[in-house]
Amino acid sequence: MAEDYLVKVQNLKKYYEVSKGMFKQKTIIRAVDDVSFSIKRGETYALVGESGCGKSTTGKTILGLTDATAGEIYFQGKDITKISYSDMRKLRKDFQMIFQDPYASLNPKKTVREILMEPLRIHKKFEGKEREKKIHEILEIVGLSKSHLHRYPHEFSGGQRQRIGIARAVILQPDFIIADEPVSALDVSVQSQVINLMLDLQKEFGLTYLFISHDLSVIEHMTDRVAVMYLGKIVEVAETEELFENPKHPYTQALISAVPVAHPREERKRIILKGDVPSPANPPKGCPFHTRCPFAMDICSEKAPEEVFFTDGHKATCHLYTNSKEEIKDVIRNS
Amino acid sequence: MAESILEIKDLKIQFQNGKHIVQPIREVSFQIKAGQTVGIVGESGSGKSVTSLAVMGLLPDRISSIPSGEILFDGKELTKLKEKEWRKIRGNEISMIFQEPMTSLNPVFTIGQQLSEPLKRHRQLSNKEQKAAIIKVLKQVGIPRPEQIIHEYPHQLSGGMRQRVMISMALLCEPKLMIADEPTTALDVTIQAQILSLLKKITSKKDRSLMLITHDLGVVAEMCDWVVVMYAGEIVESAEVNELFDRPLHPYTRGLIQSLPSNNERKSKLYAIQGQVPKPEQVKQGCIFANRCPLAMEKCFQESPPAFQEDGHLSKCWLQSSDEGVVR
Numbered sequence: 001m002a003e004d005y006l007v008k009v010q011n012l013k014k015y016y017e018v019s020k021g022m023f024k025q026k027t028i029i030r031a032v033d034d035v036s037f038s039i040k041r042g043e044t045y046a047l048v049g050e051s052g053c054g055k056s057t058t059g060k061t062i063l064g065l066t067d068a069t070a071g072e073i074y075f076q077g078k079d080i081t082k083i084s085y086s087d088m089r090k091l092r093k094d095f096q097m098i099f100q101d102p103y104a105s106l107n108p109k110k111t112v113r114e115i116l117m118e119p120l121r122i123h124k125k126f127e128g129k130e131r132e133k134k135i136h137e138i139l140e141i142v143g144l145s146k147s148h149l150h151r152y153p154h155e156f157s158g159g160q161r162q163r164i165g166i167a168r169a170v171i172l173q174p175d176f177i178i179a180d181e182p183v184s185a186l187d188v189s190v191q192s193q194v195i196n197l198m199l200d201l202q203k204e205f206g207l208t209y210l211f212i213s214h215d216l217s218v219i220e221h222m223t224d225r226v227a228v229m230y231l232g233k234i235v236e237v238a239e240t241e242e243l244f245e246n247p248k249h250p251y252t253q254a255l256i257s258a259v260p261v262a263h264p265r266e267e268r269k270r271i272i273l274k275g276d277v278p279s280p281a282n283p284p285k286g287c288p289f290h291t292r293c294p295f296a297m298d299i300c301s302e303k304a305p306e307e308v309f310f311t312d313g314h315k316a317t318c319h320l321y322t323n324s325k326e327e328i329k330d331v332i333r334n335s
Numbered sequence: 336m337a338e339s340i341l342e343i344k345d346l347k348i349q350f351q352n353g354k355h356i357v358q359p360i361r362e363v364s365f366q367i368k369a370g371q372t373v374g375i376v377g378e379s380g381s382g383k384s385v386t387s388l389a390v391m392g393l394l395p396d397r398i399s400s401i402p403s404g405e406i407l408f409d410g411k412e413l414t415k416l417k418e419k420e421w422r423k424i425r426g427n428e429i430s431m432i433f434q435e436p437m438t439s440l441n442p443v444f445t446i447g448q449q450l451s452e453p454l455k456r457h458r459q460l461s462n463k464e465q466k467a468a469i470i471k472v473l474k475q476v477g478i479p480r481p482e483q484i485i486h487e488y489p490h491q492l493s494g495g496m497r498q499r500v501m502i503s504m505a506l507l508c509e510p511k512l513m514i515a516d517e518p519t520t521a522l523d524v525t526i527q528a529q530i531l532s533l534l535k536k537i538t539s540k541k542d543r544s545l546m547l548i549t550h551d552l553g554v555v556a557e558m559c560d561w562v563v564v565m566y567a568g569e570i571v572e573s574a575e576v577n578e579l580f581d582r583p584l585h586p587y588t589r590g591l592i593q594s595l596p597s598n599n600e601r602k603s604k605l606y607a608i609q610g611q612v613p614k615p616e617q618v619k620q621g622c623i624f625a626n627r628c629p630l631a632m633e634k635c636f637q638e639s640p641p642a643f644q645e646d647g648h649l650s651k652c653w654l655q656s657s658d659e660g661v662v663r
Contacts, residue, residue: 050523051494157611158379187378187612188550192594192605199604214523221596221605241601258528260553262597264576272532273525276493 005074006176006208007062008038012071014054014061018281029281031057033232034071041175044202044209046219046240048255049229052277055212058229059178062210063097064088075176093123096169100181102161106153112139112164113149119172134171141204142167142197159190163197170201178210183218195222216259220244225313228252231280231288238314248308248316250293287319295320339366340512340544341390346404348382348389350615351397357615359385359568362404367512367561370542374559374576376549376591380612382568383548387514389414390546391431392421409511427457430505434517436497440489446500447485453507468507476503476533495526499533506537513538514546519554531557552591556580564588567613567623574648584650586628622653630654 014032032054039045047055061068064080072079080091099105106115116135120126126134136146142163153161162182169177179198183191199222201207211223219226219240226243228236228251236249247253254271261268273292278284284291290300299319308321348360360382367373377383388394390406392413406413408429416424430453433439441449450469454460460468466485473481476499489497498518505513518534519527535558538545547558555562555576562579564572564587572585583589592598593606610627622628625635634653643655 050525159611188552188591189378189594189608190611192596192607193609195596196604196607199602216524217596221599221601254525258524260527260531260551260557262553262556262595263580264556264559265580266556270528270532272528276495276526277523 004041005038006041006076007210008072008074009058009062010036010072010074012036012058012061012073013069014057014066015069027281030232030283031280032061033283035229035232035234037227037234037237039176039208039210041208042202042206043224044211044222046211046213046223046226047229048213048216048219048226050214050277052231052280053229054232054280055229056180059097059180059210059212063095063178064092065097090123093119093125093172094174095176095178096172096174098162098165098169098177098179098182101185102158102165103153103185105165106161108153111150111152112144115153115164116168116171119168123172125172138167138171141170141201143193157190158186159193162186162190162194166194166197166201170205170207173205174207176208176210178212180212181214182211184213184215191218198222216244216256228255231277231283233288233317235289235318236314236316238310239312242312242314246314248310248314248321249289249318250295250320251289252316254294287317338369340369340409341546342366342405342407343386343390344405344407346386346389346406347402348385348394349400349402351399355616358618359615360389361568361618363565363568363570365563365570365573367544367546369511369544370538371560372538372545372547372558374547374549374555374562375565376552376555376562377565378550378612380567380614381565383565384516386565387431387516387546387548390512390514391425391429392416392418393425422456426453426510427508428510429512429514430508430510432498432501432505432513432515432518435521436494436501437489437521439501440497442489445486445488446492450485450500450504450507453504457508469503472503472506473500475506475537476500477529478503494522495529498522498526498530502530502533502537510543512544512546514548516548517550518547520549520551527554534558552595564591567618568615569623569651570642570649571624571652572648572650578648582648584648584655585624585652586630586654587624590629622651624652 012032012035016029016031017026018029019026035058047058049055060066062073068081073081080088113135116138117131120131139145139148144160144163183194186194195218202209213219223240226238226240227234230251236252244256247256254273257268257271271294275292278291286302287300287305290296293300297319305317305319305322307315307317309315344364346360346363347358349356349358363386375383401414447469451465454465454468469485470481473484478484478496478499519530522530537543549555559576562574562576563570566587572588583592590608594608596605599605608627621636621638622640625631628635632653640651640653642649642651
């Protein structure tokens with residue numbers, strides 16, 4: 001491998017079977033459908049998409065919180081979908097998760113000390129006094145203090161709880177952290193505090209993030225590369241700056257244009273998509289996006305598009321680019 | 336100047352919490368003119384939702400009270416109204432769009448049944464006329480095949496469609512004032528864009544006023560004519576929307592605008608307001624924002640600033656007090 005990939009996901013699939021009744025056929029929901037991407041050491045990789053696009057399921061499957069239906073997940077070169085439960089447990093200390101809802105993800109019956117002690121105890125890291133010291137250190141780093149040690153989660157505000165959740169994830173000094181919408185439940189002024197904390201931690205410990213979010217302005221600010229998901233598939237991958245300057249896939253263009261303006265005098269040409277995301281139980285044939293796509297052609301409803309590569313690892317899955325490229329530019333310009 | 340449809344004067348709201356009395360709203364005054372969209376911005380705990388509930392008369396009877404202040408709607412004083420009188424106004428002259436379309440629609444009634452309720456209460460229409468009115472309003476909010484949708488239940492609709500139904504319900508009786516409490520927070524960005532453009536279309540017609548409660552400055556920039564910034568139960572700043580974004584006066588408003596990721600350089604440290612919003616019982620003397628304010632002076636911790644006003648731009652901050660600048 002030419003580049004140092006920490007995590008490599010290949011053809012990952014996660015299907016859920018939903019029972020419709022005793023004698024009826026089960027429907028299969030393709031939550032994640034043939035997704036491949038790789039994350040370099042030290043980078044922040046973003047998964048963007050609307051609710052139901054499979055971004056959280058992808059995160060959970062990588063961590064092994066749900067089993068993959070098919071596909072491989074390489075972590076430091078090892079395929080973690082095939083290893084035994086006990087090996088997986090040992091590996092878990094190297095990848096951790098920060099959850100979305102700071103109210104639901106902390107055990108209300110445990111004090112901060114107990115919450116932070118648990119990972120150390122389970123993975124048998126350090127001994128007695130050393131553990132206490134470690135907990136103090138980590139609290140300091142995330143901006144809390146010793147005086148908070150014996151309090152319960154309900155005594156904290158949302159921002160502080162998210163700090164505890166982050167402390168719990170970092171205390172084992174993992175290499176890789178999956179952050180599933182870590183700031184979307186927080187107020188604006190607190191949100192920026194938590195983003196700053198995550199950026200600081202990344203510098204200090206050399207962390208690699210998989211950042212799952214629907215908030216494009218946060219993604220533009222803090223990530224290196226972005227994968228855009230729609231109905232369980234990745235439709236576009238690019239470096240963050242490239243993606244925001246030069247989005248190729250019509251869905252990405254619509255997403256970016258839908259972000260509210262930052263100043264009332266700012267004028268933005270907006271692509272307003274019609275309708276809702278189709279149900280993943282019954283995705284449209286061909287390109288999954290063709291039902292809402294403003295540029296849909298005949299071929300889109302028949303054949304699923306292939307990946308088209310542009311410069312610097314920028315790729316998109318769209319029929320607009322599979323044929324001769326000049327033609328397409330006209331389509332976009334004229335519309 | 337256009338006439339104001341809603342005027343709130345020195346409103347105070349108290350809540351009884353066991354033996355303690357907390358006051359989440361302290362002296363809030365603002366007005367909404369006919370045809371205007373006014374944004375109320377603030378973080379959770381700033382009192383923006385409580386204010387809107389007071390305007391709708393939906394504050395919980397037993398534990399809350401309004402010790403002083405007035406809410407004038409179309410010249411009528413609302414705070415002293417009886418429940419019976421409220422019912423004539425609610426859903427008829429003032430209507431509300433709630434945040435969570437999933438929980439605010441009744442799951443056991445069809446869309447048609449729920450939409451006919453305000454018509455039954457406020458209008459005398461035959462069944463046929465009712466149905467026609469409902470279908471007309473559903474078409475207006477862009478719901479496809481309304482003739483079938485009225486026989487469906489809320490769970491059969493997606494989040495965006497449910498929010499459209501909520502909006503159509505608020506529109507049914509052609510209210511003079513609509514209150515939208517975080518109407519797009521629970522929705523995805525592309526659906527949010529749909530709903531915002533729908534709200535824009537609705538408010539552009541006639542002299543319909545909208546009070547838009549949100550925490551999202553982007554939504555405010557897009558929708559509103561006038562902005563009221565609330566913090567911990569007080570109005571800290573209020574101004575015309577362009578003026579507010581060009582020349583924010585209060586340090587809290589400045590902090591909010593600066594902390595938007597799009598106003599910071601990529602990968603740099605975001606501007607952050609330190610600390611968090613005080614709870615109503617923690618409010619002490621002095622300016623409420625003083626403990627988080629980067630520009631706080633000694634005076635700020637001792638004396639609460641009055642509202643300084645200049646050309647309608649109001650800011651509650653000692654920084655605005657030069658001797659000639661003080662109005663009031």
